[in-house]
Amino acid sequence: MPRNILSLDFYGSTITAALASLDDDTRTLRIRHVLQRTCRSFSGAFVRDMAGAEEGISKVFEEMNEYINGEPSVVVGLRGNFLSFKSSSGFKSIDTRNRIIGDKEIDEAIRNSVPINLSDTLEVIDIIPQSYTIDGNAGILDPKGMAGFTLEIGTFLSYALVTHLNNLNNVLAACRCPEYLLLPSSLALGETLVTEGEKHAGALLLDLGEESVSVLLYNKGILLDGLELPYGLNRRAEFVADLLQNDVETAQEVLKDYEPGADEIMDEVVEDAETQMLRGINKEILQAFCLHLKHPAPNLILCGSGATKQIIKSAKTIFNAKKARLGIVDHLVTDCPADNPAYTGALSLLRHALDRDQSQTGNVVQTKESGLFTGFLDKLGQLFEH
Template identity: 25%
Template structure:
């Protein structure tokens, strides 16, 4: 009896993370392989050096394969970067013959109308996500199949990206000898891992603060409403520390991770950091409160930018489920309280839950995107576990990527 294997590859600015998951007959997702490697060749989520990026991806894949004992040939891959843009679009079609039951083909036609937006030649559609349907003026319909009507309307969330950035990422993964099952916008993947249905129904903002970017996704009425990727992340905090304390970047990063805090008032005035533990030839002492002041200033700036994006979405003051903060930088002490204060929202840290196998090692915000890629694969793949045969059953071998994707949203 074979178990279904799904692989997620999170190609981040600071690290590449590869997760290998198995879905058993009981529906449990077991993490059987984890491979991480420092990321080289990316800047703010975008590939700037193909060979370095390929080397990083290949190293992470090799570690995951050694741990899991699986040979990785396909994967779901996360994409982010400041080139990402999104907008909401509507499409409607007439039901012919009039007033017959709505079928899957009607939904596909409406979605195709919605995706027919004018975009520049240097941009490409990554996702077209149905948010909800309207049948003859009746709103709030999640699944219109089987309903009778004359007119079907769909509201979609469309995510686009730079053609060159998308293709460079694809090229890097393929050069590491892995074919891409699907490209997934990273905040959507993170949302799969850390958000509850009740939160997305009420209205929630997910903020994934990585090394090079901050990914924002606003959900309401159970669906995505607004996505954006800001070109600022944990690396800029590290840069400020390096400049302010005149330290090498690598030492500044270790200082941030080991002693960083976002609230200077929580640090004693006489609490000093001995730099000799990071640089043996240096005998200087650094006040930990000064380090916290530098971090606080940059984190405040970051969440002011997040606040501006929430205002642009039109949902400022309309997110009762509050803020879910995730990503590697979310592990900084004091960041949750500062973020909640600036955004004036209830806040919690988002960690991936409900996993098995090697789950203990990845139940951290830094792994939210990678775990979300596995969950996205479970939800949106054309493969399903066939209990009678005890093996994988392919329900859509000849379907295109777009066709497979549409099936995942339509029963």
């Protein structure tokens, strides 16, 4: 019997959600319903007002309940500048008699990549293993079953402020959703939309929303860094207001009715405003990624509600990319229109959670030893057991 999975993505002051049924035999996701709701009680996944946030989430659950029977598994995407990212590494000496690396050793090396001096104000949300080294020999794709004395694992860590997470947890609990999987939305997008070839050649993922931008940087197959910026299409409205010598509210109303190609003068105004917006984003990225971005990433992938065909050309020039394209979640069966770019995050969360479940099952998931990463993977595996 197909199982239901619901994803929630907090996009500025908008909640987007996608409901899918999972066919166990084919591992196919069928998208049953998608929705987008304005909720000013959220700014990304940051709760501005508890009562309003509870009301907004409850309405989403009520609408989704019309399409399913029973309780779905829930994946929640995190966005906002309360998130931070860091590349790290963990080390483990192999102390078993035959020196064979197994799930326990891999799990311990991954847990050891979390800094011991991590601030009490932060909580680890996600750990992505990226590279393996055995006895100084780098480039190992999968260390399980190999012999060695030492194992080193390169990881990519995602953190969030504890206070912000507690507020979100309390809202979801009040909405009768006590169990769910938390994932950074940007990582779900990156791992779903960016190809392996692009990751190896070098890629910059830009998820452009109304009030925020999520950025990921890949090179040589490794996720190097991530960034959350409070800088989105709201800045475009500010630039349009300046160019038209209007207030921002008037500019926002003008942009709501704007259709590319309908007014040549307005096309030029919007193009100039988008150029200024992208230059501002590029400046922030260059400052944040100065240690990694020695040369421009050759591949640029744009997604999110602000990703349009019209903006691709300007973005390619400003970010000095050789190739630029729109990121689209494919290989999905849909029962409803789901091609709006605003739904990309919610769809990626579904796809990424399923891919992680498939890749981890039979590895660390099956170890019963308690611990940070084991607990996370157990929770991931349980997501698909309902």
